[in-house]
Amino acid sequence: MSNELTATDARAHEWRSRFPTVNYLNADYGIKSWLLTKDHKRIALLYLVSVTFFFLIGGAYAGAIRLELLTPQGDLVQSQTYNKLFTHHGIMMVFFFLIPSIPATLGNFLVPMMIGAKDLAFPRINLLSWYIYMLGGVLTFSALLFGGVDTGWTFYVPYSTNFSNTYVVLAGLGIFINGFSSILTGLNFIVTIHTMRAPGMTWFRLPLFIWSHYATSLIFILGTPVIAITILLIALERLAHVGIFDPALGGDPVLFQHMFWFYSHPAVYIMILPAMGVVSELIATHTRKPIFGYSFVAFSSLAIAIFGFLVWGHHLFVSSQSVYAGMIFSLISFVVAIPSAVKVFNWTATMYKGSISYDTPMLYAFAFIGLFTIGGMTGVMLAALGFDVHVTDTYFVVAHFHYIMVGGAMMGYLGGLHNWWPKITGRMYPEGWGRFAALVVFVGFNLTFFPQFLLGYMGMPRRYHAYPADVPLWQVLHVMSTAGASILGIGLLIPGVYFLWSMRYGRFAPANPWPATGLEWRTPSPPPTENFAVTPVVTWEAYEYRPVEEMRVIGPGESAEQAAGVQPPLDRAET
Amino acid sequence: MSVHIVPRKIYFSVFAALLVLTGTTVFAATIPFGRMNDVVAMTIAVTKMMLVLLFFMHVRYSSRLIWVIVASMFFWLLILLLLTLTDYSSRSWFGPTVIT
Amino acid sequence: MATNAEAIEQGHAPESAHTALAHQFDNLEQQREAGTLGMWVFIAQEVMFFGGLFLAYLIYRMKYPDAFMAASNHLNWTIGTFNTAVLITSSLTMALAVWATQAGRAPKVQVAFMLATVLLGLTFLSVKAYEYHEKYTDGLIPVAGWFNPNREILSHIPANVTLGQYQMFFWLYFAMTGLHALHMIVGVGIITPIIFWAWRGRYTPEYHAPVENFGLYWHFVDIIWIFLFPLLYLLGAHFGKH
Numbered sequence: 001m002s003n004e005l006t007a008t009d010a011r012a013h014e015w016r017s018r019f020p021t022v023n024y025l026n027a028d029y030g031i032k033s034w035l036l037t038k039d040h041k042r043i044a045l046l047y048l049v050s051v052t053f054f055f056l057i058g059g060a061y062a063g064a065i066r067l068e069l070l071t072p073q074g075d076l077v078q079s080q081t082y083n084k085l086f087t088h089h090g091i092m093m094v095f096f097f098l099i100p101s102i103p104a105t106l107g108n109f110l111v112p113m114m115i116g117a118k119d120l121a122f123p124r125i126n127l128l129s130w131y132i133y134m135l136g137g138v139l140t141f142s143a144l145l146f147g148g149v150d151t152g153w154t155f156y157v158p159y160s161t162n163f164s165n166t167y168v169v170l171a172g173l174g175i176f177i178n179g180f181s182s183i184l185t186g187l188n189f190i191v192t193i194h195t196m197r198a199p200g201m202t203w204f205r206l207p208l209f210i211w212s213h214y215a216t217s218l219i220f221i222l223g224t225p226v227i228a229i230t231i232l233l234i235a236l237e238r239l240a241h242v243g244i245f246d247p248a249l250g251g252d253p254v255l256f257q258h259m260f261w262f263y264s265h266p267a268v269y270i271m272i273l274p275a276m277g278v279v280s281e282l283i284a285t286h287t288r289k290p291i292f293g294y295s296f297v298a299f300s301s302l303a304i305a306i307f308g309f310l311v312w313g314h315h316l317f318v319s320s321q322s323v324y325a326g327m328i329f330s331l332i333s334f335v336v337a338i339p340s341a342v343k344v345f346n347w348t349a350t351m352y353k354g355s356i357s358y359d360t361p362m363l364y365a366f367a368f369i370g371l372f373t374i375g376g377m378t379g380v381m382l383a384a385l386g387f388d389v390h391v392t393d394t395y396f397v398v399a400h401f402h403y404i405m406v407g408g409a410m411m412g413y414l415g416g417l418h419n420w421w422p423k424i425t426g427r428m429y430p431e432g433w434g435r436f437a438a439l440v441v442f443v444g445f446n447l448t449f450f451p452q453f454l455l456g457y458m459g460m461p462r463r464y465h466a467y468p469a470d471v472p473l474w475q476v477l478h479v480m481s482t483a484g485a486s487i488l489g490i491g492l493l494i495p496g497v498y499f500l501w502s503m504r505y506g507r508f509a510p511a512n513p514w515p516a517t518g519l520e521w522r523t524p525s526p527p528p529t530e531n532f533a534v535t536p537v538v539t540w541e542a543y544e545y546r547p548v549e550e551m552r553v554i555g556p557g558e559s560a561e562q563a564a565g566v567q568p569p570l571d572r573a574e575t
Numbered sequence: 576m577s578v579h580i581v582p583r584k585i586y587f588s589v590f591a592a593l594l595v596l597t598g599t600t601v602f603a604a605t606i607p608f609g610r611m612n613d614v615v616a617m618t619i620a621v622t623k624m625m626l627v628l629l630f631f632m633h634v635r636y637s638s639r640l641i642w643v644i645v646a647s648m649f650f651w652l653l654i655l656l657l658l659t660l661t662d663y664s665s666r667s668w669f670g671p672t673v674i675t
Numbered sequence: 676m677a678t679n680a681e682a683i684e685q686g687h688a689p690e691s692a693h694t695a696l697a698h699q700f701d702n703l704e705q706q707r708e709a710g711t712l713g714m715w716v717f718i719a720q721e722v723m724f725f726g727g728l729f730l731a732y733l734i735y736r737m738k739y740p741d742a743f744m745a746a747s748n749h750l751n752w753t754i755g756t757f758n759t760a761v762l763i764t765s766s767l768t769m770a771l772a773v774w775a776t777q778a779g780r781a782p783k784v785q786v787a788f789m790l791a792t793v794l795l796g797l798t799f800l801s802v803k804a805y806e807y808h809e810k811y812t813d814g815l816i817p818v819a820g821w822f823n824p825n826r827e828i829l830s831h832i833p834a835n836v837t838l839g840q841y842q843m844f845f846w847l848y849f850a851m852t853g854l855h856a857l858h859m860i861v862g863v864g865i866i867t868p869i870i871f872w873a874w875r876g877r878y879t880p881e882y883h884a885p886v887e888n889f890g891l892y893w894h895f896v897d898i899i900w901i902f903l904f905p906l907l908y909l910l911g912a913h914f915g916k917h
Contacts, residue, residue, distance in 0.1 A: 580777045580778055581774065583771065586770045593766075594760060594763060597760060597763065600905055604909035616905035616906075616909055623901045624898050627901070628898070631767075631770045632895075640712065645715070648723070651719075652722055655723070655730055656726070656730055659734065663734055663737060664737075
């Protein structure tokens, strides 16, 4: 520790007076101490800032798209520009926000703490992954600034090879590089979870957050390299024109779709699985009950990760893919609904007779369950060959995946951010504003995307900047959607403002404000650099919650202390 | 430390086996067996790979976790190859206009 | 058992306070386990990375068997066999380098085995470069405008094979062997500092994780070649004998 080094620093002194203990935030100062840090908690914050930056860019493009669709005519932008808008929105949101959002921020922060480790197994690789992420982000972002890409985030051939004269290679290079950041994060998690668990932390005592991150890491490791090589082939094709995917020279464009979706379908589970892990934690904590059917929820994460690799062909139903393969892919796609439903039912069963609190994190968990169910059920509809052909490339699909990605992954991310904000910063966010913002987000989200189901079913195609004016209902629905997007935007800005506010003016957070049972809550907020003063020894199962009322009636003891928000002893085994 | 030191004799035997198998595969390739050429070549290649994996890479002496990782990487590679093949191998079954 | 942190607080040197022990680990055993596991997970990632190219090979090979056989016949399988032997030998010397550190042999022995590995690797790469140059002079570089096989090669192309299909084999050949060669170049780059540290006597039976993990990487690259060799070089070895 470098306590002496910074003693003269005035800022350090101020921090010290506010935080009597040395923690990871005040252990060291200066920009260098952040940019060269090997502490997983600081790297998580680096990711938090950069992920938020790319989210704002992606959000701005979304706003432009919604503005254009306010009127039937293509009046705000030309079709060329519109192509770029949705491409940029997709690339930024998928590759630079949704995929790293939960794993690289909350996952980075919490995985070592939840298993009782001092850090991830490879701290330097962890830092490297952030630099790779930034390099990829900057390259792709510069491609957008130079003039953009108009192929759609899917880079389908032949748009991306023969017919686009935009910066496909540069944007692709950024995504290629960014992929290795995901791979390194996944590698770190897998090794850490296998080798760094605290004594007594057996696999079935792990929080479900860890299980879902383990499953996510599997996809990172086994899926991401395939998109990397696919993008490499796109670049090769653009530079050398040898007909890798060009039928005129003997290539097969559908092969690109196979390779692309082999990663990009599991990538959807990269987005949703960590959110599911977050929601498991939120529901257990805020209903004061152990998760119903722990092992089912744990294994359903792995099942989703594995089945997720077997269904990519349902994105190719309208390509020249063989109908027989289509049938197989359709059938397996239905199967994915099973582990997803196991989770939803078990969360619901967990809430039964629990002491449900309506704190902000729990509101987001509620939102997640409802919206994910809608997104998931429409997904089952789309897995059916006949229906899918009917609504392919319509707003029905757009609404479906936004219900999963925004309604699912975003809600999980926001809920998790609120739940662990006291741990991350040592400050409480304002609860009233939190609940209000959650409500605004929920209303705004549904108003944005529910009309899109109707639009899509009526035949509004995606990726069009104009639509017929002679059906007034279409414009009504589009106006609703745009209005919803404005509300959603405001709802997302509110947490941004009060999170920043709370870092300076928020109430000090106790070590365990909720109070929860996880290891990360058994160390001060914010935690010290190596997380725990002494390596904890785990002698209890995951989620040993009892309802608050019960704890109060039974009287004193550890649970009552927890109920009162008093920090439990750091190491129960030794007391 | 529980490091299992593989005797040098094993390394040399594996090396010899790999060279012999290389010779065999080259020889077999010069004889036209029709489709069996691929089967022979791939069988020999898989055998060589197993030798390298088990002995040079010490998988034979490693924990079960390493076995699981090795097994799962082949499993996933097979998913990629075989599920894509379900498409390509069945395209011609249906309708005369489907281009294979 | 007291953890290292406790031991340090109590003023004792921890049990296994090796200079190579990183702060997040309790002991070298755990660190070694994590390192090996990490390397294997990385190799799993590499398998899928190459997997995409193998998939492309499989599909186009199925579509154009004749073109692939004719094109493969143009590769020099004698040189390919020689290179295979070189690479297998380099795998052996690498395995022996790992053995030398595990068995605690002198730094000189360790360095000798590793240098042999590097030299064999460079031999492989030089032969590869020679082959690439040969393809260049034959006009077989798969880039639009450059792909211009000479008359002798054209005369060997069967009537049912288009030039595009023929080119298909060559971009796969260059992509696959090129990516493989890139991995070897990276490998040579990684082993250089390891040789330096071995020379300084850093690797002992207690701590030799870098050597071991590099060995895993090098053998993996070898395995890729074990598949590339028959798929690319031997495919057309009996071409024309039908």
